[in-house]
Amino acid sequence: MIRKGLSMQNLNQSLRIGSSASKLSNSSFTSQAAASSLLQVCEPSAYRKREVKVGQFLTRYGGEDEYADVDWDKLGFGLMPTDCMYVTTSTNDGSFSVGQVLPFGNIQLSPSAGVLNYGQGLFEGTKAIRRENGRTVLFRPAQNAIRMQMGAERLCMLSPSVDQFVDAVKQTALSNKRWIPPPGKGSLYIRPLLIGSGPILGLAPAPEYTFIVYASPVGNYFKEGRAPLNLFVDDEYHRATRGGAGGVKTISNYAPVLKAITRAKSRGFSDVLYLDSVNKKNLEEVSSCNIFIVKGNVLSTPAINGTILPGVTRKCIIEIAQHHGYKVEERQIPVEELLDADEIFCTGTAVGVASVGSITYKNKRVEYKTDSKSVCREMYSTLIGIQTGSVEDEMGWIIEID
Missing domain, CATH: 3.30.470.10 (Aminotransferase class 4, branched-chain amino acid transferase, N-terminal domain)
Structure with missing residues (x-):
């Protein structure tokens, strides 16, 4: 009902x-x-x-x-x-x-x-x-x-x-x-x-x-497997608009991004990172997952504002990061902050926690840390550990069904 x-x-x-x-x-x-x-x-x-x-x-x-x-x-x-x-x-x-x-x-x-x-x-x-x-x-x-x-x-x-x-x-x-x-x-x-x-x-x-x-x-969701992703920032096509249905998981959100994804993949990119449709300057999300940027001890992710899907994995990573002592900010993130980030990673049920090796914006390619000591790897290991049982489920997130 x-x-x-x-x-x-x-x-x-x-x-x-x-x-x-x-x-x-x-x-x-x-x-x-x-x-x-x-x-x-x-x-x-x-x-x-x-x-x-x-x-x-x-x-x-x-x-x-x-x-x-x-x-x-x-x-x-x-x-x-x-x-x-x-x-x-x-x-x-x-x-x-x-x-x-x-x-x-x-x-x-x-x-x-x-x-x-x-x-x-x-x-x-x-x-x-x-x-x-x-x-x-x-x-x-x-x-x-x-x-x-x-x-x-x-x-x-x-x-x-x-x-x-x-x-x-x-x-x-x-x-x-x-x-x-x-x-x-x-x-x-x-x-x-x-x-x-x-x-x-x-x-x-x-x-x-x-x-x-x-x-x-x-x-693995991406053909790269666990290899770092290469994203393209698209300022022509938009995933969602204010007042629309970008904040819910409706089928109508996905066909409109196929054009942008097809074009990006034909150029060798893994996926597309979208900007807000009003100013075309603030980060929103990737076609099928949320995004985090890491700078020092701070993890930042675009705030839920009606155009961004409130991902379950996104929320889990926020809670895990805070539990590990990181500061987490949910806020408006200008695209220029990509240029100075230490790490970028994506989250979603299908993708899990996927590291980003590079992002290209206006023909400028920026590369990021993806080694075994990365924050992304730490978040991934903890999340997978809780799911598989190698890490204690202190949050009560797991349901055994047999």
């Missing part, structure tokens, strides 16, 4: 509540029980059985901890269809029906569906990670649920409750468990998707909404 009274301030405050995700682990939805019955609905696709060493234990495909037939060492960031997806639709009373886990596949939509005609669509991204002890964990999915509710309010959509969102993510992860990469080989990227599926001709909110959660095993 559309949540009233939510604001960007509410979201920022909610992202500071480190333990909220953990509290949801005892949700009234019981994903383990649901997972035991969903196998009658969603059968695994064909695969070869073989043996593989995972950490210190040996797993045989076809058993309880089976693995799909994937070359995990060559895993990139592309769609690899898995076994199942979660689907539910809104009801007349404004809530969502109990979801089903179904075989992954195409969906049917009316040509006049709200998402196709007027762009009523939101998506999120979170990950399931397999640890060395064989346990599977999720990382702060409740924050993604809250952000989807924020986006739904902005686009006049109905949205699932936080509990139902988190439970759907759990069910999707459990039903696709054999697609979760071995420890250190990647993660299962989970994509919750909310669309206006009901037919509408005149410009108005759709009469029905569908919530889908699907997944794909992934490795």
